[in-house]
Amino acid sequence: MPVIPLNSANDSRLEPYRDVKDRDLTGRQGLFMAEGKVVLERLFASPLCETVSVLTTPARLEGLSVSDDVLVYLVEQAVMDQVAGFPIHRGYLALGRYAPPRTLGDILARAGRLRILALSAIANTDNMGGLMRNAAAFGVDAVVLDAACCDPLYRKAIRVSVGGALVVPHYRLNAGESLLDVLSTHNLIAYALSPTGDMVLDQVVPAERSAFLLGAEGPGLSCEILDAAISVQIPMHGGFDSLNVATTSGIVLYHLCR
Amino acid sequence: MPVIPLNSANDSRLEPYRDVKDRDLTGRQGLFMAEGKVVLERLFASPLCETVSVLTTPARLEGLSVSDDVLVYLVEQAVMDQVAGFPIHRGYLALGRYAPPRTLGDILARAGRLRILALSAIANTDNMGGLMRNAAAFGVDAVVLDAACCDPLYRKAIRVSVGGALVVPHYRLNAGESLLDVLSTHNLIAYALSPTGDMVLDQVVPAERSAFLLGAEGPGLSCEILDAAISVQIPMHGGFDSLNVATTSGIVLYHLCR
Structure with missing residues (x-):
């Protein structure tokens, strides 16, 4: 997996993770935000979904099995909280796309x-x-x-x-x-x-x-x-x-x- | 039922209804706060509980069957919200005491x-x-x-x-x-x-x-x-x-x- 350390909460690559709660109100047009280790593992294993990217901290990365083609952004916890707009106690966020293979x-x-x-x-x-x-x-x-x-x-x-x-x-x-x-x-x-x-x-x-x-x-x-x-x-x-x-x-x- | 209209959020008789959420964190030592019409009706009918008093608005009183020995305080919605510390959309609060007849x-x-x-x-x-x-x-x-x-x-x-x-x-x-x-x-x-x-x-x-x-x-x-x-x-x-x-x-x- 490509792992990209980021230092600034203003980095444009973090845009999908910004102000998470505000976007909850309107939805993400086929994209969604998953949080927490167990949920991310279900996302990675799901045949219905694609993982666009993952956001976590250096300390938490070790505990996660991410496939090779998923982009992982690494930030410190404080940056994660600042970007998301609230404390991400679960330490993991992922942007996913719902794409069921059948109608x-x-x-x-x-x-x-x-x-x-x-x-x-x-x-x-x-x-x-x-x-x-x-x-x-x-x-x-x-x-x-x-x-x-x-x-x-x-x-x-x-x-x-x-x-x-x-x-x-x-x-x-x-x-x-x-x-x-x-x-x-x-x-x-x-x-x-x-x-x-x-x-x-x-x-x-x-x-x-x-x-x-x-x-x-x-x-x-x-x-x-x-x-x-x-x-x-x-x-x-x-x-x-x-x-x-x-x-x-x-x-x-x-x-x-x- | 004795119905007592109150005008001021500072009335000391409203003390048990003040800052409801803060007290949720510590409990009320055998007393409890019930909210909403359906819950109040269960409180009134429960052989395990006594109703100490009810707080509602003049408009809502009509919809409630309260027994004759329960004290009802009537306030305007704005006073109710101010006392409780948050908007009481359900329009009814009651202070109860849990007193089961058996051990x-x-x-x-x-x-x-x-x-x-x-x-x-x-x-x-x-x-x-x-x-x-x-x-x-x-x-x-x-x-x-x-x-x-x-x-x-x-x-x-x-x-x-x-x-x-x-x-x-x-x-x-x-x-x-x-x-x-x-x-x-x-x-x-x-x-x-x-x-x-x-x-x-x-x-x-x-x-x-x-x-x-x-x-x-x-x-x-x-x-x-x-x-x-x-x-x-x-x-x-x-x-x-x-x-x-x-x-x-x-x-x-x-x-x-x-």
Whole structure:
């Protein structure tokens, strides 16, 4: 790997790493910022992503296995913090590019068993991170997002996902495209989670080609989705009527995605 | 309910509501701060807690069912924000006192079926909130915390728990007291969750008196606990080796606490 020591926080090569939090708000148009050793290792290993460059300190470089074609910038911790705009306790940042080799159509057109996680209006990055973490842990084939979801490649979502967002392919629909239409076009049976679902989770024997739909906490999924899909509930105790959406995905995927 | 309009942020009766975030760091010695309508409703209904007073705005009062013996202070939103030290978007605060009617000994000495969640070194308030939310959703009888856990009654933990922290009794051990000793003294079978557990979750048929042990993400449970308990893993996919601890509790409790 080409290792380039840099001394000044003003070096133009550090531009992508500048004011990291401000850019989190707007996204990076296909690029993303990964942080921390475990997440960087998932980035390096991911067939869905390319690593554009890495930023770390001389002391931390030794602990990292970077492939030969990745550019590594080395700076002192103080310069790293100054460039990023906040203390990078994890000591590693990387700029990546999300470049999945296949389209959603390619994945859905595949014959045989499919397990899809379909998300509607998940706007909270912590929840998105938790959902992607569970999608990776239980091996879903792809995550489909409607246009109202936040980006799984926001830095915080990647961090909360422990890199899961970099290893499970995700595809965003355009505004106006319907999750249900996309799923039914490809012969996927849609199971929609809701506290008022008709079936309880234990009764569900998932179809060979299944999609599990989750909506934001509070509003939940739309009536249109709940009416058209097989609605499923997780029975709860003592008047509690909702779980965190990432926790819900963990329970559902543990059950139905194996 | 006695309703007392107050005009000044300096009124001494607002003292418990002052600089809420600073006090979050140190705790309130048996008192706690609840926020938001849903959480306040759980507080009012909880047999484990007393409501000392409520702080809200005239406009919001109408939406709240408060019992006749609770003191309600009414202020304008700007005064509320000034006193609390940050914007109270949820519009409701309440000061409560945690006062469970029974001790851990009373609960554990009960004959017959028991489902206990036992937590070691859970220091993250988000995770603690998620754990208490799931404990409530799946009806565990009590949560036992070792001395290294954070307080489930921190404001943020209560909020993340959606009030679950106010309805499931929890008991903290003293430094030096052992979770395993307390559980075995009361004839509870301990199941310890770990990515390297000997059994897989599906194989577990929980004993009539069961305790489920979870540790902090990263370090996990101590070797001492894993050796002495029945260690259990949740099988995962593609090299992922850990789930969020709150998500883990959701999967485990859904399975074993019904």
